Amino acid sequence: MQIRNIAIIAHVDHGKTTLVDKILHQTNVFRANQETGDLIMDNNDLERERGITILAKNVSVVYKDVKINVIDTPGHADFGGEVERVLKMADGVILLVDAFEGPMPQTRFVLQKALQLNLKPMVVINKVDKPNCRPDEVHDAVFDLFFSLDATEEQLDFPTFYGSGKNGWFNDSNVQCEDITPLMDGILKYVPEPKIPEGNLQMQITSLDYSTFLGRIAVGKVTRGMVKENQPISLMQVDGTVKKARVKELYIFESLGKKRVTEVYAGDICAVVGLEDFNIGDTIADAENPEALPVISVDEPTMNMTFSINNSPFFGKDGKFVTSRHLRDRLNKELEKNLALRVQDSDNADSFVVYGRGILHLGVLIETMRREGYELTVGQPQVIVKMIDGKRSEPYENLVVDVPQEFASKVIDLVTRRKGEMHIMETKGDMQHLEFEIPSRGLIGLRTQMLTATAGEAVMAHRFNEYKPWKGPIPGRNNGVLIAKEAGTTTGYSLDKLQDRGFFFVDPGEEVYKGMIIGENSKPGDLVVNANEGKKLTNMRASGSDAATNIAPKTLMTLEECMEYIQHDECIEVTPNFIRMRKVYLDEEDRKKYSKMMKIEEA
Template identity: 85%
Template sequence: MMEIRNIAIIAHVDHGKTTLVDKILHATKVFRDNQDTGELIMDSNDLERERGITIFSKNASVTYKDVKINVIDTPGHADFGGEVERVLKMADGVCLLVDAFEGPMPQTRFVLQKALQLNLKPIVIINKVDKPNCRPDEVHDAVFELFFNLDASEEQLDFPTFYGSGKNGWFNDSLTQIDNINPLLDGILKYVPAPKVNEGPVQMQITSLDYSSFLGRIAVGKVARGVLKENQPIALMQAGGVIKKSRVKELYVFEGMGKKRVTEVVAGDLCAVVGIEDFNIGDTIADAENPEALPVISVDEPTMNMLFSINNSPFYGKDGKFVTSRHLRDRLMKETEKNLALRVKEAEGGGDSFLVYGRGILHLGILIETMRREGYELTVGQPQVIVKDVDGVRSEPYESLVVDVPQEFASKVIDLVTRRKGEMHVMETKGEMQHLEFEIPSRGLIGLRTQMLTATTGEAVMAHRFIAYKPWKGQIPGRNNGVLIAKSTEKTTAYSIDKLQDRGTFFVDPGEEVYAGQIIAENIKPGDLIVNATEGKKLTNHRASGSDDASRIAPKTLMTLEECMEYIQQDECIEVTPNFIRMRKVILDENERSKVQKSMKTEAV
């Protein structure tokens, strides 16, 4: 029987996880020498390719010196922490990647903490040692300090360290540059323990799920005990003590980038099981005669929610395939099956709105973007943080925010964060950069990234992670400027936009269809303004000299979905369809809006 090693690759976002997996795949000859594989092979999803980030964890398997190594590539963003927590259950060791310049970052701390709690064997890899200003020795000390602060055991503190550059394809146990990553692969075989196998009837926890249009839903996990065979009758053990009888139809193990069908899988190996109906992540596949459940996977709670509703704008149904509340409900429920950190419940006052709870703006934004590409139409409201009562005190989520910025912009960053109720805890110089650490309410992060990039000419690198619930910090200032709202439903004209340009920055181009109540520009002043951007020029046979110059219109400001989510206020929402993202007022009719505003003012008095 072949020896097995299960490793997960964990790191802060952009520290080189997926690039390292590429190098492992190439070094172990998964591909032919002349095969064109491109880069970031594991980022197979369109959204991952566009954004350059990993969103879904993925498995690959390689063979090195007759040992099978199952590699799990994990996301680095805090918003996808639920994905990381879940898949670490399949690993016996972790490769912790740390950038040789940036050192440990907030997400490094988060993923390492989860790995240490599961008692996984860590291997530290200090990556990007070819970067200018890198400081591998200082970073090594910082990593040791991080392990110590996270209460690592004596054994975990005695971690092996490798240095290298994923991009240039070398890793070594010293800073001497070589031309391959074999020392690292040897280190994985030496330091990562073989899977612990207990005696007894079969047990496997479902930690991930796959989908195939031919085979349906596929359960993925690590066989913890016994042997799983094709056609074997099994008991599916679910939360709340529910036990369902089922049978394994087909079994697959991971090989290279794909899967290989087998007749049996021994304890310690990762596998994919076909033929089980109605399973959820966290369920246990157990022996049919003596079923025993494994502990359920617990995932940190969501910190933010948004209201998802059907699209009720005048352009309803023009663009998408799935537009009804039934479509929306089915899709959201399907998402909760595999997205553990997501919660969905029906909103008060009707079945066409749902409150969706997630880990952050990116987490919810990726869900909306995926649905939009699948042909859904929906409207989403302003992201709200989840407020709890902790010992009778109104509390809100707080995050640790880390910003690396050139020194000349440090004061601007501090000013921006403190205005949003952030408190600075650390300020130190790293090369030419200033390293700042803050504690800030999660509410304060909404809309902060865009402002910070503008204030620092795009130079700031910010990252954040959830710490804990703490007492409510009071009012945080929102958007300073009002918006310009379309007066009628028609196509915009260059003539009108030209006349209105000194009033604000436009989000629409001439010739675009708009509707009454749609937000078409940002006002240069506070307060909202209703404007007519659809008026055509009256043509007469009189010409005035000099007044008939061609319109000179600045191109529209393009806003991504996440930027729109951070931009809108309480009385606004976003209409999302396969081809358009439009911001609008929740109440489209101008008279209705003013009635509601008056009644709210009266209540406040």
């Protein structure tokens, strides 16, 4: 059977997973009466809740007697490590672009990787049914993007399809048709068959799967030769060591699942069971004459955070895994499949420095651990600083903001205060398109402020650009916080009396402890407050009836918002049921000593 291997790449929210849904329906993967729902490929809870793809996934369909392996990739810059490695399995890419937004920063990032691997591109302009869409302008912008990325003549001659994934049609002209048949025919026509060089077995492990019955499973494309069940092989590791092993079981991808087979030929994507101690990037090669494939290189992390055990007064009340050994084992397990992550031991035996691609990348890891029953404390995210040519340098990012015109000045003001420089300003319909270059530090906490300033209308995206000289101090949070004075249960009476001091992150009746952050001060500077005081009751009725307490509901903050909110002397306590912000030093005297030390160091 002929094979086509294709990856779908795009920016966040441009419709990759919806397109995969349509391909599955078009090729009759499901029975006529089967309930499928939508976003079929986003199968873990976090992906469905956030509406984003986090892990790359494989699915295979048969169309006109040709097997098409489709790889759905994440669109978020923080999961670029996932995209870089799975593109190695593909021979062609579908670049999906929104007909209104056009190419975005992440589009550029993933397309660059695909062109470097010499993959054959097809462009799909999605959402042409949206108001304000401009498919022709977007097509020109995509061509300019290809040109600026030094695409070859052959790559510049890409076929373009227009359509709407939501309404289930794609055509090679901007004329509505019945379904996605033109696109499926285009895949067979334009995506080349896998090129198979002569020689012995070679297969690079580009992805991991895990099964409670079979253990760790290696996934990759057989580049040349063939692999059989029970065959002795050499596992060539990234560090140069070669281990002898045997293939216990072999699976190929069929529809949404896997099918056990006895042999797989070059060009197909398969899953190998029975290997131990393998990592992503290792090569499965011939037992007698092993030859390794080039190692997968992944861009370096740009941000780090300190993960430590939960040492708050509520330690161990909520979680199942609470010790530093649990934490170390879990982080090491994550390293096996999360290529863009790094973990280092710190000076303290109970804490680890974890390096990642950005706030979302680290936030998803923390959220996953929390749901698995871990308790931990995480510190403020810090950018990674390097010395380049004797100068202190920090990562810079390209920031793109699309915002209604009336809010453009507010966005420019916010970004320039954080040391951003505007490079492009143009009008797209009734939206203003702004592009900046900004230090990565300036992005921490920017999203929340920007959404507040633009009434939630701003759409922002960013991607790492390069390291440049340090830009000087960047102003942090303007307001201080309200800190609990002592442990206890908050009362409506106290919170009502404190409302003029700011707004709260707790409701009446919640357990708090000394040093916990329970609200934001309406002024600069931190304030210690007593939120646990009850009303003094007497046996005499007050002359006027009690004023009813009108307490504003607490402000709910997501994990990422907390990560962007905290300052260097604060941290987040994360447990399966609670996310609490607190001061690193719970005692007020300790905090004063710490701030004095910091002032002396800065001086």
